[in-house]
Amino acid sequence: MTETDFAVRVRGLVKRYPDKVAVGGVDLDIHRGEVFALLGPNGAGKTTTTEVLEGYRQADEGEISVLGTDPAHADRAWRSRIGIVLQTSRDEAESTVSELVRHYASYYPNPRDPDEVIAAVGLEDKRKTRPRKLSGGQRRRLDVALGVIGNPELLFLDEPTTGFDPEARRQFWTLIENLRTGGTTILLTTHYLDEAEHLADRVGVIADGRMIEVGTPETLGGRGARTARVSWSDADGPHELRTDQPTAEVAALMARFGGEVPELEVRRPSLEDIYLDLIGKASATAAADVEAIEAGAL
Numbered sequence: 001m002t003e004t005d006f007a008v009r010v011r012g013l014v015k016r017y018p019d020k021v022a023v024g025g026v027d028l029d030i031h032r033g034e035v036f037a038l039l040g041p042n043g044a045g046k047t048t049t050t051e052v053l054e055g056y057r058q059a060d061e062g063e064i065s066v067l068g069t070d071p072a073h074a075d076r077a078w079r080s081r082i083g084i085v086l087q088t089s090r091d092e093a094e095s096t097v098s099e100l101v102r103h104y105a106s107y108y109p110n111p112r113d114p115d116e117v118i119a120a121v122g123l124e125d126k127r128k129t130r131p132r133k134l135s136g137g138q139r140r141r142l143d144v145a146l147g148v149i150g151n152p153e154l155l156f157l158d159e160p161t162t163g164f165d166p167e168a169r170r171q172f173w174t175l176i177e178n179l180r181t182g183g184t185t186i187l188l189t190t191h192y193l194d195e196a197e198h199l200a201d202r203v204g205v206i207a208d209g210r211m212i213e214v215g216t217p218e219t220l221g222g223r224g225a226r227t228a229r230v231s232w233s234d235a236d237g238p239h240e241l242r243t244d245q246p247t248a249e250v251a252a253l254m255a256r257f258g259g260e261v262p263e264l265e266v267r268r269p270s271l272e273d274i275y276l277d278l279i280g281k282a283s284a285t286a287a288a289d290v291e292a293i294e295a296g297a298l
């Protein structure tokens with residue numbers, strides 16, 4: 001891979017606040033055209049990391065390249081190539097949805113068509129509504145519209161579907177899939193593991209300011225190799241076993257029952273199971289480090 005295959009390259013990112021190391025040496029590569037999900041508990045350092053990438057915060061240490069430029073020294077032309085959807089929505093004055101999207105479009109050299117964007121986020125019937133009269137979920141859709149109107153090469157989405165109803169989330173996922181198909185690189189921060197699983201090509205888990213694992217949703221934490229659980233019921237009650245060969249177990253159960261197996265279920269660890277496992281291990285390691293420091297061992 002060459003430098004130009006990367007939308008984001010980060011080596012050794014450190015960001016300190018007066019009383020806290022928020023990011024303690026993070027490496028991160030995001031390939032052009034991929035959807036990358038950043039996961040981690042509250043306070044892990046996700047927002048700080050993305051704000052450095054967006055050029056809103058200065059790193060204390062590290063090499064950072066976003067679309068080939070250090071965001072700390074970026075100009076207006078670079079800014080027009082990225083799109084940002086923040087956690088908190090902007091409070092806009094008296095414009096309607098349609099006016100606002102058009103107004104934002106005028107800031108960019110190569111914007112998308114405002115009507116198409118409004119339709120893509122499902123706000124067609126709210127075009128003449130003022131933002132403060134939108135519901136929370138509709139407001140987020142407007143935020144997404146404003147984030148993508150400039151036709152960005154790289155889109156930052158910070159917890160985009162918080163407050164969405166299930167149908168709105170599905171529609172939003174379709175919107176993201178369409179952006180990805182159109183070639184937009186996306187960095188997504190989310191607390192919804194199903195969202196990461198559905199949308200992301202790769203996932204990075206950050207805990208306590210450190211990137212503890214990066215992988216595809218299918219293979220993170222050795223997920224693909226983990227044993228499956230097969231469960232069923234019979235006259236003695238529920239049963240469960242763990243196996244590397246669930247298909248063979250199901251075939252054996254079918255033979256034993258002569259067909260339908262009561263309450264049959266085959267389950268592999270979900271991304272959420274794996275994530276909680278990784279986070280649990282990370283906090284146990286951090287606690288052991290603190291104990292060692294207190295005991296003078298480190």
Ligand SMILES: Nc1ncnc2c1ncn2[C@@H]1O[C@H](COP(=O)(O)OP(=O)(O)OP(=O)(O)O)[C@@H](O)[C@H]1O
Binds near residue numbers: 018044046047
């Ligand atoms: N402006 C600031 N001044 C001091 N400390 C800060 C500041 N911003 C964030 N922090 C601290 O840095 C750490 C990382 O915060 P950050 O917002 O990056 O976490 P996060 O992973 O985005 O969390 P969340 O999931 O809750 O949004 C936290 O301990 C937080 O309290």
